[in-house]
Amino acid sequence: MRLAESAAERVEPPRGPSAKTEPPTHVVDPLHRGDYTTITEAIEAAQPGDRILVRPGRYEEGLVIGKPLEIIGDGDRDDITVQAVGKHALLFQTTMGRVSNLTLRQAGEGDWYGVDIAQGRLELEDCDISSESLACVAIHGGADPRLRRNRVHDGKRSGVLVCENGQGTLGDNDIFGNALAGVEIREGGNPILRRNRIHDGKSGGVYVHENGQGTLEDNGIFGNALAGVHIKTGGNPTLHRNRINKNSYQAIYVHDGGGGTFEDNDLRDNARGAWDISDDSMPNVKRARNIEQRRRGPAPR
Numbered sequence: 281m282r283l284a285e286s287a288a289e290r291v292e293p294p295r296g297p298s299a300k301t302e303p304p305t306h307v308v309d310p311l312h313r314g315d316y317t318t319i320t321e322a323i324e325a326a327q328p329g330d331r332i333l334v335r336p337g338r339y340e341e342g343l344v345i346g347k348p349l350e351i352i353g354d355g356d357r358d359d360i361t362v363q364a365v366g367k368h369a370l371l372f373q374t375t376m377g378r379v380s381n382l383t384l385r386q387a388g389e390g391d392w393y394g395v396d397i398a399q400g401r402l403e404l405e406d407c408d409i410s411s412e413s414l415a416c417v418a419i420h421g422g423a424d425p426r427l428r429r430n431r432v433h434d435g436k437r438s439g440v441l442v443c444e445n446g447q448g449t450l451g452d453n454d455i456f457g458n459a460l461a462g463v464e465i466r467e468g469g470n471p472i473l474r475r476n477r478i479h480d481g482k483s484g485g486v487y488v489h490e491n492g493q494g495t496l497e498d499n500g501i502f503g504n505a506l507a508g509v510h511i512k513t514g515g516n517p518t519l520h521r522n523r524i525n526k527n528s529y530q531a532i533y534v535h536d537g538g539g540g541t542f543e544d545n546d547l548r549d550n551a552r553g554a555w556d557i558s559d560d561s562m563p564n565v566k567r568a569r570n571i572e573q574r575r576r577g578p579a580p581r
Contacts, residue, residue: 303331303350310337319343319351319362334382336360342367345402346374353381357408363387368396369409372425378403386411393418394435397425397446410434416458419446419471426451433457439481442469442494449474456480462504465492465517472497479503485527488515488540495520502526508550511538511563525549531572534561547572 306322307314313335316322320341322332331350342364343351353360361383362369369384372395384407386394394411395404396418402425409416409432416435419425424447432439432455439458442448445468455462455478462478463486465471470493478485478501485501488494491514501508501524508524508531511517516539523546524531531547534540535558543566547554554572557563 303329305331305333307333307335307354308339309335310339323349323351334360338363340365343370345370345372345377345379348374348376350378351380351382352378357381357383357406361385364392366390366392368393369411370395371398372396372400372402372423373398375400376402378405379407380405381407383408384410386413386416388412393441397423397448399423401425403428405429407431408433412436415439415441415464417441418443419448419469420444421446424448427453429453431456432462435459438462438464438487439478440464441466442471442492443467445469447471451475453477457482459483461485461487461510462501463487464489465494465515466490467492470494473499475499477502481505484508484510484529484533485524486510486517488517489513489538491515493517496522498522500525504528507531507533507556508547509533511540511561512536513538516540519543519545521545527551530554530556532556534558534563537561539563542566543569545570 328347333354336355336359339362363385365388369386392413394409394416405428415438416432417440419442427450430453435458438460439455439462448471451474453476460483465488473496481504484506485504485508487510489512494517496519499522504527507529508527511534518541527550531550533556538561541564
């Protein structure tokens, strides 16, 4: 009996959840009011899992992230600019990380991306991204990032390029004003796009080719200079509940061995109608469940 009482006496009351431990933080300030004056210095000094806070300023450098880190703009995004010439504005080549609230500019000629995601899972959030060289964002090499609420615009080529078995989930991004497709998917790329605005491109909205795939749900694809969605050469995306309107050619143009599955999309009010499907293509079109109108005028070839 005494043993039982002693055991009971030793029972401790349940403890509440332990306080979350904040990661070590490094502050970058170009006016020498932080730990470092450049982001590159902070990256080199940080340990995996650390956080880097970037205060307003113009940082003339290209960032290379080769270990898991958080890099967060501390202030108004428009006042925190990373501009790179002759390199990527951001190269991500590690397993995981987060970059948030920065303006990322690739400036000048050459074969460079605004953001090059070469592997791993980067969480890229609330950034403003542009490129005067290649695409604003490239996802390749099996990388599987999460892009949320970014402005991706004025790329000299595509806004977002997903290729070489790249994956990723893109949600609630504003993708506009790019010289080629807003989103280009090729070479086994297979991203998920949800609730993005892909618009006012100088070419088409979404271009899927060379065996690209992808799932597009609840996106707005509008105001592009060519077709809203262009599919060819083994491209095989799945489109559900997208609004593909007010494009200067067709809503959906499938040719040269393209495919795809289309259901519950709004394809109204495009200058050359809802569809152009060539005889050598094999899309799965559930026409009764797409809202469309008859084509006006000839289709491009």
